[in-house]
Amino acid sequence: MIHDNYKKASNKKRVKQLFFSNQDFPSITLYDFFDWKYYEDVEERMSKMTFSHSKNTLHHSYSSANTIPLLKKFLNSDEFIAYLSGILNKDFALVEGKLYRFSWKDYTLLHDDSLEEEGYDLIIDFTENWNQQAGGQIVYVDGEGSYRSVPVAPNAITITLRKPGIHKFVKYVNNKSKKDQRICFIGSIE
Amino acid sequence: MLKDWIQKDYLGERKVKEYSSRFRDAQPFPHLELSQFLQQEKARALLKAIVKEPFQKKKADLFSFRQTQDLKGTKNEELQVFRAFLCSKEFIGYMKDLTRLPLKPGKVDLAGTLYEDTDYLLCHDDELEGRKIAFLLYLNDFTPRDGGSLGLMNSKFETVARITPKFNTLAFFEVSKKSFHEVEEVIGKKQRLALGGWLHDP
Numbered sequence: 001m002i003h004d005n006y007k008k009a010s011n012k013k014r015v016k017q018l019f020f021s022n023q024d025f026p027s028i029t030l031y032d033f034f035d036w037k038y039y040e041d042v043e044e045r046m047s048k049m050t051f052s053h054s055k056n057t058l059h060h061s062y063s064s065a066n067t068i069p070l071l072k073k074f075l076n077s078d079e080f081i082a083y084l085s086g087i088l089n090k091d092f093a094l095v096e097g098k099l100y101r102f103s104w105k106d107y108t109l110l111h112d113d114s115l116e117e118e119g120y121d122l123i124i125d126f127t128e129n130w131n132q133q134a135g136g137q138i139v140y141v142d143g144e145g146s147y148r149s150v151p152v153a154p155n156a157i158t159i160t161l162r163k164p165g166i167h168k169f170v171k172y173v174n175n176k177s178k179k180d181q182r183i184c185f186i187g188s189i190e
Numbered sequence: 191m192l193k194d195w196i197q198k199d200y201l202g203e204r205k206v207k208e209y210s211s212r213f214r215d216a217q218p219f220p221h222l223e224l225s226q227f228l229q230q231e232k233a234r235a236l237l238k239a240i241v242k243e244p245f246q247k248k249k250a251d252l253f254s255f256r257q258t259q260d261l262k263g264t265k266n267e268e269l270q271v272f273r274a275f276l277c278s279k280e281f282i283g284y285m286k287d288l289t290r291l292p293l294k295p296g297k298v299d300l301a302g303t304l305y306e307d308t309d310y311l312l313c314h315d316d317e318l319e320g321r322k323i324a325f326l327l328y329l330n331d332f333t334p335r336d337g338g339s340l341g342l343m344n345s346k347f348e349t350v351a352r353i354t355p356k357f358n359t360l361a362f363f364e365v366s367k368k369s370f371h372e373v374e375e376v377i378g379k380k381q382r383l384a385l386g387g388w389l390h391d392p
Contacts, residue, residue, distance in 0.1 A: 057313045057347035057370075105375075107312065109251045133308070139251070169251040174308035175337075175377045 001038045001074050002083060006030060016087050019159065025140060025148045027160040028087075033124075039155045042071050043126055046183065051101045060108040062170070063101040067185060075122075075187070084189055087159065088120065095122055097187015100170075102136050103179075107172040110141070115167055123150055123158040124185040134177035138186070140168045152182065159189070191280045197226055206287050213289055216351070218344035218370075220289070221363035223353050227327070232272075233358040237329045239268035240302040240385060253311040255373075258302040261385075272385075273300050285389060291322055291364065292392050299387035305338055306381050311373035313343060316365045316388070324369070325362035326386040328355035338382040343370040355382055 005011055019028040034042075051063035067075070074080055075095040085092050123138060130136065130152045138150040138158075143165055150158045162168070173182060192201060199205065213222045228236075243264065245256035261269050275281055282295040297320075305311075316324050332338045332355040340361060342351040347370060353361045363369055365388065376382055 057343075107251070109312065135308070141251075171251070172254070172310060172312065172375075174310070174375055176308060 001035055001077075002079065003032055003035050006033060006083070012083075012086055016089070019087060024142065024146065024163075025160070025166070026163075027140070027148060027158065029151050029153075029156055029158040031153055031156045033157045034155055036155070038074070042068065043154075045070055046099065046126060049099070051099070058109065059111050059114055060170075061106045062108065063103070063106075065099045065101075067097060067099055067187075071124075071185065075185075084122075084159070088161075088189070092120075092189050094190045095187055096190065097122065097185055099126075099183065099185050102170055102173050102182040104173050104175060104177050106136075106170070106182075108170040110167055110169050116162060118164050118166075119162055120189040121158075121160045121162055121168070122185070122187045122189050123160075125151075125153055125156045125158075126183040126185070127152050127181070128154050130180060130182060131176050131178075134174055134180070135171040136173045136177065136182035137171045138168055138184070139171055140166055142166050191275065191278060192284055195228055195232055195275055195281075196284075197229060200224060200227065206284070210288050210290060218342055218350040219364060219366065219368050221342060221351065221353075221361070222288070224360045225356055226358050227360035228358055230358065233327075233329070235268050236272055236327070236385060237357075237383070239266045239272075240329065240383065242266060243269070243302055245302065245304050251312075252314060253309075255309045255311065256304040256306070260387075261300045261302070273298065276300060276389075282389065285323065289323060289362075289364065293322055294390045294392045297390040299390075300385060301387055303384050303386055304381055305373065305376045307376055307378055309373075309382075310375040313347060313370050313372045315367060315369045316371070317367060317369070320390040321365045321388040322391040323362050323389040324365050324386070325360065325389065326384045328359045328361070329357060329383045329385065330355065330381070331357050332380060332382060335377070336380050336382075337374045337377040338380075339374045341372045341374055343372070345370075355384065 053063045055061040141147045243258045276298045340353040341349040
């Protein structure tokens with residue numbers, strides 16, 4: 001399921017170097033990560049899913065759904081866990097998370113009640129033709145003015161080590177989105 | 191000094207008492223919207239002055255808009271004089287009578303804000319130590335379709351009151367744990383320009 005390019009030893013080494021090159025925000029985005037046939041299978045099944053909208057005004061507004069079995073199986077496969085462990089130099093056992101859909105007026109907010117502990121985030125993007133002016137980016141901040149915005153691109157995965165004090169939010173989706181939707185898997189590697 | 195700035199419809203003991211009751215009884219929390227508040231030429235002069243100030247982009251999870259520095263440092267005479275008026279015993283005394291709240295002369299936060307297409311300010315309560323009244327003087331006209339309205343919400347976060355910007359309208363509300371409000375996203379080419387800030391308790 002992982003695209004052949006990423007399986008090459010030389011590329012794995014390069015990905016690992018790039019991940020750790022930014023000491024403040026260890027993070028990497030891998031474009032065209034999945035084999036396209038697998039990606040399209042997942043996308044097709046997701047298009048038939050029902051998302052439930054949830055709003056807690058001071059915290060978030062978004063729709064979410066449980067991860068589809070086809071994706072969940074792969075995320076917890078030996079192949080993928082071994083790939084992550086190799087990149088991050090750490091033994092992992094599990095990937096957990098949910099699918100999220102953000103439309104116009106959706107967002108998440110940083111809030112004392114919902115700040116996350118240190119950990120590894122995995123974001124998989126399923127958004128097609130997103131207008132970058134429309135918001136909806138996942139933004140990591142360190143509370144001291146530095147930030148990193150995760151690129152929006154279909155079939156891209158982003159792995160981030162959230163060090164203490166680093167938190168993320170999803171930028172408010174504005175009227176430039178029109179009827180488009182930002183769809184992604186947001187989870188953690190444990 | 192008050193009558194040099196404020197339209198006569200809002201002055202006088204009887205009028206202040208009437209507006210004071212409206213303020214206190216307003217839902218979802220005490221607020222007022224006073225149209226054509228300042229003398230017209232004063233409002234026009236403030237508009238001319240504020241557009242000359244530098245605005246910086248402010249972006250975070252909660253908001254996206256442009257804002258000037260606090261205008262206590264402005265070199266613009268019109269804005270200096272306006273700020274001095276807001277800080278004056280006369281104006282603070284007037285606001286104390288209107289709101290029936292203890293307020294401190296000389297202590298006013300004041301800045302210009304500019305919202306453009308896609309800018310917004312999500313729901314929050316403004317509560318920070320010392321802030322007692324949040325105020326906005328709108329300097330241009332919007333319609334509801336343009337967005338940019340100030341939405342005041344109840345404890346269930348339902349918008350109960352909506353104030354659409356109109357030139358020379360003063361809107362203000364009591365800051366508390368319940369003063370949930372937002373600025374709706376601006377949609378389109380119009381720029382929402384205002385002078386706003388907070389009056390403080392003693």
